[in-house]
Amino acid sequence: MAKQLTDQVTFRHGATINSRLVQSPMLSRSGKDDGYVTQDTIDYYAARSQSAGMVIVEYTYVSHSGGPAQSFTSNRLQLGLYKDDQKPGFAKLAQVLKKDGNKAILQLAHTGREAVYRAIQGEKVYAPSAINFDFLDYDVTELTDEQIREIIRDFGAATKRAIDCGFDGIEIHGANHYLLQQFFSTESNQRTDEWGGQSLDTRMNFPMAVAAEVFRVVNTYAPKDFIVGYRISPEEIHGDRVGYDYRDANQLIHKLATTFDFDYIHLSLPAYNAKPAGVDQTFAALARPELPAETKLMIVGNVMSEADAEDALQETDLVALGRATLIDPQFGLKISEGRGDEIIREISPEQVKKSKLTPGLLNIFSTPKMEPHLPGRESIYALHETDASGKSASWS
Numbered sequence: 001m002a003k004q005l006t007d008q009v010t011f012r013h014g015a016t017i018n019s020r021l022v023q024s025p026m027l028s029r030s031g032k033d034d035g036y037v038t039q040d041t042i043d044y045y046a047a048r049s050q051s052a053g054m055v056i057v058e059y060t061y062v063s064h065s066g067g068p069a070q071s072f073t074s075n076r077l078q079l080g081l082y083k084d085d086q087k088p089g090f091a092k093l094a095q096v097l098k099k100d101g102n103k104a105i106l107q108l109a110h111t112g113r114e115a116v117y118r119a120i121q122g123e124k125v126y127a128p129s130a131i132n133f134d135f136l137d138y139d140v141t142e143l144t145d146e147q148i149r150e151i152i153r154d155f156g157a158a159t160k161r162a163i164d165c166g167f168d169g170i171e172i173h174g175a176n177h178y179l180l181q182q183f184f185s186t187e188s189n190q191r192t193d194e195w196g197g198q199s200l201d202t203r204m205n206f207p208m209a210v211a212a213e214v215f216r217v218v219n220t221y222a223p224k225d226f227i228v229g230y231r232i233s234p235e236e237i238h239g240d241r242v243g244y245d246y247r248d249a250n251q252l253i254h255k256l257a258t259t260f261d262f263d264y265i266h267l268s269l270p271a272y273n274a275k276p277a278g279v280d281q282t283f284a285a286l287a288r289p290e291l292p293a294e295t296k297l298m299i300v301g302n303v304m305s306e307a308d309a310e311d312a313l314q315e316t317d318l319v320a321l322g323r324a325t326l327i328d329p330q331f332g333l334k335i336s337e338g339r340g341d342e343i344i345r346e347i348s349p350e351q352v353k354k355s356k357l358t359p360g361l362l363n364i365f366s367t368p369k370m371e372p373h374l375p376g377r378e379s380i381y382a383l384h385e386t387d388a389s390g391k392s393a394s395w396s
Contacts (some may be wrong), residue, residue, distance in 0.1 A: 003313050006336055009053070012294040014225040015168060017053035017103050020313060021332045024198035024300045024320035025056040025071075025171065025231075027078060029360025035068070035080020037062065039087025040358045046096035047356035049270030051325040052334035054095050054318075056229075059109040059173050059290040063151055064111035065126050066179070068117040077117065081106070081158050084353070085272040087165055089292055102332075103168040105227060108158050108214075110151055112179030113140045113188070113284050128182050128189040128196055128206075130235060141384040148206065156213040162219055169227025175268035176233060180207045184252060185236050189355070204252055211260050229298070230256055231266040234283040235276060244288055246276045254290040262295050264318060264330075269301035272312040272319070284315040304375070306340035323374055326365070346376030349383060359385075 003020065010016045023315040048055055061067030061080045062184060068078035081090055090106070097104035113127035118140035124131060126147065127140040134156055143151070155172070162170050173179035182188040183206035189196035196203050212232065218226055236243030241261055275282050284299045300320035303309050312319045325331050326350070328344040336344075344351055351364055365374045366384040374380075 005309055005313060005318075007276075009296070009318065011225070011227055012261060013227070013263060015103065015227050015263070016308070018101065018198055019053035019332055019336060020111050020318050021052040021054075021318040022298060022318050023048060023052040023055040023325050023332075023333065024322040026322050026326070027058045028358050029078075029364065030167075030358040031068070031077045031079040033077075034064075035078065035082070036086055037079060037093055040097055040360075041079070041089070043356045044361075045093055045352075046099075048325055048329040049100045050101060051329045052102065052321070052332040054103040054105060054168075055099070055225075055321070056105040057177070058172055059107045059111075059176075059231065060158070061110060061115075062108050063110055063154040064339065065118060065124075065155070066151070067115055068179070069111040069114045070116050080106075081161050081395050082154060084161070087161055089162070090167075090321075091165040092198055094168075098168070099165070100106065101226065103228065104166075105171055106162045106167045107171040107173050107231070108155060108163075109173035110154070110160070110179040112182045114178060114230050127179075129191055131188060131190065133188075142191075145193065145195070146251060152206075152209050152213050154211045156217040159214050159217045163218075163222045168192075168225075169229065169263070171229040171266065171350065172207075172214060172230055173231050174207050174233075175231045175266075177236070180210060180235065181233060181243075182206065187236065187243035192256060198253060204255060207252065208255065208259065211256055211262075215260050215261055217332055220235065220327045222258075224299050226382045227263045229262070229264040231268055232288065233268045234290065237277075246279075246283060250287055250290050257295045259386060264296040264392065265291060265296050266298040266300070266320065271301040272303055272308070273315070274301060282315055293336050302372075302381055306335055306343060308336070323372065325329050327355060327363065327374060327376075336391055346379075347374040348379045349378055352383065 028044050030038050032038045094104045115125045124141045124222050126143045130142040159170050184203050191197050234249045236248045239275050296317040298318035299316045303321040304324045309319045327347050366380045
């Protein structure tokens, strides 16, 4: 029987979601004062409790050094869950997301060299190796062995906090050039110890250790049906600079998925049907054979309509969508009710209010330079704000 977007999906540990649609993790630009959930965060996610069968809350840093990846001049920052007093806000977040029967997942991350706000504060920014990255305007410091082990423990501690807060699962963020990917990349990992270098096996050690710690905590404290996923970028190629290719990524996928009981592996893609250069098969088709039957495959990338989602489903078990839910937070509900033709496909001032876009998101998407953009963005240019200095109040 052909797969349908409205199929119920049961994960290997028993959790069931009401459709094959997932809201992908997207920075809401609503955190404040070093990672705390705000009312804007709550309102934004409450509006998306029917966007999909499962919502993955944006990347949340697990260590003080692990974020924020970027900052606002208005001090509206990325979320963090590395302190116990941050838990009440996340508990409210899980509650509002689950109010209509869908699952709430929290993505956990350490941004490594991308911890821009720490540099702005005059603090050290850490990475696998102390390399002079030409795209950064600050230096990075090589992590010591003990600091690496501390970050691994931080992933476990954040997982325990997510369990305590009532989330249905967590996703380990191993994509988008953040710390786990930095350890896996030959471009950013030039260590000579057990944590890296030119050996593919040693460059897998950090993500494998993080996964082991997460599963230790989950097996000790979480409900039996707690969901665990891993997100990965299937290649890191920028012209002549190659951190790894899809063949390397597939080896890591295979090792993760056959060593640990992951419920799903999430491919971070620019387009759901993207292919490696010079290869006829999609990244999804190439990754599929690396997964045991019990582990679901999820793909994301430029899914903007019901037709896109149906097309993407031919290659995967779960279809994740991002910008489409920024515009219409009832994307999944409308499909489940047979009203896919009513999905709103363009942003507008009216839809900004209905969709509860946070002030930070509105400012980013109301500037012509933002890519990928929201269709209809011209209609919200007039809503862009500046701070008291006359500078853009979006990213500083």
